[in-house]
Amino acid sequence: xTTTESPPGQKALNIRNQNISRxxxxxxxxxxxxxxxxxxxxxIAELADLPKANVYYYFGTKEDIYQAVLQRMVGIWxxxxxxxxxxxxxxxxxxxxxxxxxxxSRDYPAEARVMLTEMIAGGQHLTPEMNAFLREVAxxxxxxxxxxxxxxxxxxxxxxxxLIALWSATQFYAECDTLAATVLEVDKLRQSDFDxxxDTLAATxxxxLRPDSA
Amino acid sequence: xTTTESPPGQKALNIRNQNISRxxxxxxxxxxxxxxxxxxxxxIAELADLPKANVYYYFGTKEDIYQAVLQRMVGIWxxxxxxxxxxxxxxxxxxxxxxxxxxxSRDYPAEARVMLTEMIAGGQHLTPEMNAFLREVAxxxxxxxxxxxxxxxxxxxxxxxxLIALWSATQFYAECDTLAATVLEVDKLRQSDFDxxxDTLAATxxxxLRPDSA
DNA sequence: GTCTATAGGTAGATAGAC
DNA sequence: GTCTATCTACCTATAGAC
Numbered sequence: 001x002t003t004t005e006s007p008p009g010q011k012a013l014n015i016r017n018q019n020i021s022r023x024x025x026x027x028x029x030x031x032x033x034x035x036x037x038x039x040x041x042x043x044i045a046e047l048a049d050l051p052k053a054n055v056y057y058y059f060g061t062k063e064d065i066y067q068a069v070l071q072r073m074v075g076i077w078x079x080x081x082x083x084x085x086x087x088x089x090x091x092x093x094x095x096x097x098x099x100x101x102x103x104x105s106r107d108y109p110a111e112a113r114v115m116l117t118e119m120i121a122g123g124q125h126l127t128p129e130m131n132a133f134l135r136e137v138a139x140x141x142x143x144x145x146x147x148x149x150x151x152x153x154x155x156x157x158x159x160x161x162x163l164i165a166l167w168s169a170t171q172f173y174a175e176c177d178t179l180a181a182t183v184l185e186v187d188k189l190r191q192s193d194f195d196x197x198x199d200t201l202a203a204t205x206x207x208x209l210r211p212d213s214a
Numbered sequence: 215x216t217t218t219e220s221p222p223g224q225k226a227l228n229i230r231n232q233n234i235s236r237x238x239x240x241x242x243x244x245x246x247x248x249x250x251x252x253x254x255x256x257x258i259a260e261l262a263d264l265p266k267a268n269v270y271y272y273f274g275t276k277e278d279i280y281q282a283v284l285q286r287m288v289g290i291w292x293x294x295x296x297x298x299x300x301x302x303x304x305x306x307x308x309x310x311x312x313x314x315x316x317x318x319s320r321d322y323p324a325e326a327r328v329m330l331t332e333m334i335a336g337g338q339h340l341t342p343e344m345n346a347f348l349r350e351v352a353x354x355x356x357x358x359x360x361x362x363x364x365x366x367x368x369x370x371x372x373x374x375x376x377l378i379a380l381w382s383a384t385q386f387y388a389e390c391d392t393l394a395a396t397v398l399e400v401d402k403l404r405q406s407d408f409d410x411x412x413d414t415l416a417a418t419x420x421x422x423l424r425p426d427s428a
Numbered sequence: 429g430t431c432t433a434t435a436g437g438t439a440g441a442t443a444g445a446c
Numbered sequence: 447g448t449c450t451a452t453c454t455a456c457c458t459a460t461a462g463a464c
Contacts, residue, residue, distance in 0.1 A: 035249035052459095056459065057430080117335070120330060120389045162414055183378060184374050199372070204420075205422060208420070254439070267449055271447070432461105437458085444451095
């Protein structure tokens with residue numbers, strides 16, 4: 001009704017999407033560094049290079065922005081779950097899984113840190129849907145590992161604890177913005193660091209899974 | 215001058231220490247759940263069951279309390295570093311290391327979460343002394359693993375990445391207050407869960423370190 | 429759609445009686 | 447040492463002009 005011309009409407013939509021992206025990107029960075037309560041709407045607006053009122057125009061509340069950031073990370077994790085397949089070779093799958101998880105830590109470090117901080121804090125902002133989804137993801141992975149054990153393709157380890165070890169190690173590299181400086185003595189993680197991380201996990205965690213030859 | 219009697223002075227000192235302990239304990243819990251900026255001095259006072267002004271009497275600022283909490287965790291970590299000894303058997307040492315770290319996650323979950331959140335956030339509140347100490351701890355552990363490799367007692371893995379895997383997996387169980395519900399499907403971690411965690415890490419990560427028998 | 433000004437509430441910290 | 451009352455500053459969110 002109000003917008004009669006197509007091109008301006010198109011353009012407005014582009015500006016809209018662009019502004020939303022910029023807000024989310026800025027918010028993710030600040031949530032990761034300051035936590036939910038420590039994040040100031042003014043800080044998000046400044047980093048997104050928009051007036052504070054415009055941020056409120058696109059997202060009604062700080063909680064709305066935070067939810068959008070968490071939701072995006074949930075979507076990212078969803079990608080990794082398809083890698084584990086009970087009918088495929090465990091070691092091929094697990095190496096691929098490690099690779100995918102490390103790539104995610106490389107590509108979405110801020111998102112990962114927001115989600116991790118949220119979980120450490122007790123998941124107070126996670127919706128029931130997100131919790132259900134995360135539980136479902138965990139369950140699916142556990143069932144795959146159990147299937148491999150039943151088939152005698154890997155040693156009978158405790159699936160949940162094994163997945164915790166795998167998950168926490170790969171997740172660590174997302175936090176590494178800071179810890180890297182301490183543990184790896186580098187300013188910034190490079191591709192070679194992620195490669196070495198994958199190789200090391202394959203050589204230790206995954207190697208320990210191989211059935212005894214003796 | 216003002217306190218002439220010894221017993222009252224003694225008693226006052228006890229009350230003082232007791233109040234300081236209660237403030238730190240309450241603060242640790244809330245910092246872990248809300249982060250530095252999300253923590254309200256009023257909330258610490260309420261949980262410690264003291265008027266807010268009394269909290270300010272013992273600690274001048276919120277930052278002072280936070281520093282004391284971080285410092286305590288640094289002290290806890292210091293205990294774990296003595297376990298790794300280049301002259302002892304790597305597997306005995308590493309199993310003991312896993313056990314000690316898991317016990318710390320069990321006994322000081324809130325402290326661990328405060329420290330981890332702080333690190334994920336970029337370590338803005340860590341003093342140069344703390345950073346230096348953490349770097350020194352990492353270095354010492356790396357040198358021990360390197361020594362074992364040089365002696366041919368474990369396979370030549372990348373020491374830094376191997377320690378990251380070990381550290382992050384054990385650390386995970388401190389965050390588990392929440393994630394346990396999702397991944398392990400329990401309300402609360404029991405001793406048996408920590409035992410299983412240790413066994414699983416020994417069976418995978420550490421087993422993968424053993425030199426080839428073939 | 430954009431932005432200034434501001435309302436309404438709450439935080440960290442302190443003053444000062446007891 | 448303890449505690450009430452309060453100051454100042456700042457934060458989320460909104461009203462309303464453009």
